[in-house]
Amino acid sequence: MIEASVIASPFLGIFFCLLHVIVSLVRTWSYLVHQIQCLIISSGLLPQYQDINLDRLRHLAVVIDSEDAKNKSKVHQLLCWLSDIGVKYVILYDIEGVIKKSDKAYKKSSANPSETKCLDFAPNMLLIFDMFGMTVEIIFYTDGKEAAAKGANYLCSNYLKNQDDTLNKLGPKFTEPDISSALKAVGHDGPEPDLLLVYGPARCHLGFPAWRLRYTEIVHMGPLTSMHLVL
């Protein structure tokens, strides 16, 4: 048995590589077709893409791989493009908080520094500022699960304060609106994005706050370095 598996291993390896070559070829073909579609859209030949109606896109989220997020010029370019096409509210997320740590760079690099107005900032709280007439919110990993734990502690302290109340003798009973209010009270609430764009090697939300992802459309855009204006 051991000898059979030793003989079979190289053949299995060859077939395995062959399968992955087929996957790569199919993906390359899909990428080429997608590039041609982008070219046709950006040429303005298709009337349905000439005037994009973004009324239903009230909030847009962008998840960026932290390595890509270090490329500040690319992130800034993305924000400019989003503003140009009429997006009003953007939530920028990267798992390690690279963007949050360099928020000052985005504010300074705006064409008119007076256009960037910090709307809300405190350490460990949401960072929101106004840029090119578009509200930009910056969050990272701790704004997800750790925020939920903070919300739970907020609810707990309220529950303990009201412990003499007859209702509380049955044990804590919370509803989803209670959780939303608690997240707001601890400074970790925010709108649910209608659309989430993922810039990175894989279609994965990388810990974007779960409470805000319920019915969000999630689209994988590929690496940030290869982004196009035709989104």
Add this chain to the structure above:
Amino acid sequence: MSTISERFSILQSHLEKNCKSKISKISGYVGFIMRKLLFSVLSVGPIPAHVAIIMDGNRRFAKRHSLLQDSIDPASGHRLGFRSLISTIQYSFEMGVKCVTVYAFSIDNFKRSPQEVQLLMDLMREKIEEMSAEDGVFQALHVKINFWGNLELLTEPTRLSAKRAMDTTVHNKGPELSVCVAYTSTNEITHAIEASVSELKGKDQVQVSDLERNLYSAGCVEPDIIIRTSGETRLSNFLLWQSDFTHLQNPKPLWPEFSLRHLVWAVLEYQRVYAYLKNKKEGIEKNK
């Protein structure tokens, strides 16, 4: 937990017992051997430990194939979807997947017409009993069946069937099948917060680990892949907490059309991004 070889032997004997004609027996056996070879090739790379599925497209499939117009059974799309589910679960376990989770019924689905909800409840009860039958393939594979969700919202016969299935299979040491019924992720998180707060003593604080311990999915590894069929891009309130490093896939086929080749493709796509996702996960765990 049974090894992959043991699972194949069990499936082989189950096949021999249940195939009626010689031709179907031979074709079943050939298919079985071909799958075994294919999965041996796939196993050169990482096999996902946990696959989660949003089974979208049953009603659209029935409409597309005009099944609803002529059929006496308005649940025909869902019945075909169930056949896809059984074969997908079987292939997953043959491949070596340890956990399969399926989104069977969302809390939001209660908003559908009362007739459709009742139909789905009856269908669920029927299928739960079929899955947990003593002579069924799931029992032969020692599958442990879990039901995640607010089961109090189900009709009593369905809730009792679910409880019976869980009690019957609780000691099984084989792969796990988790069925999300009357479930949404936000409801699960709310329930976890309630349970964590009620456990607190003195001046302790709720930690993330407390919330995770009180989720319906506690004790189960996080999903490696979430597949939503019919090309839809939303997660629709499914496993939002558990899917930080999960590869999200949305193949175009409707759920009744989902077959072995789509599952194999899903695993191949996962193998391409495995190293990246593993690296991200380890990075966050190191920083905790």
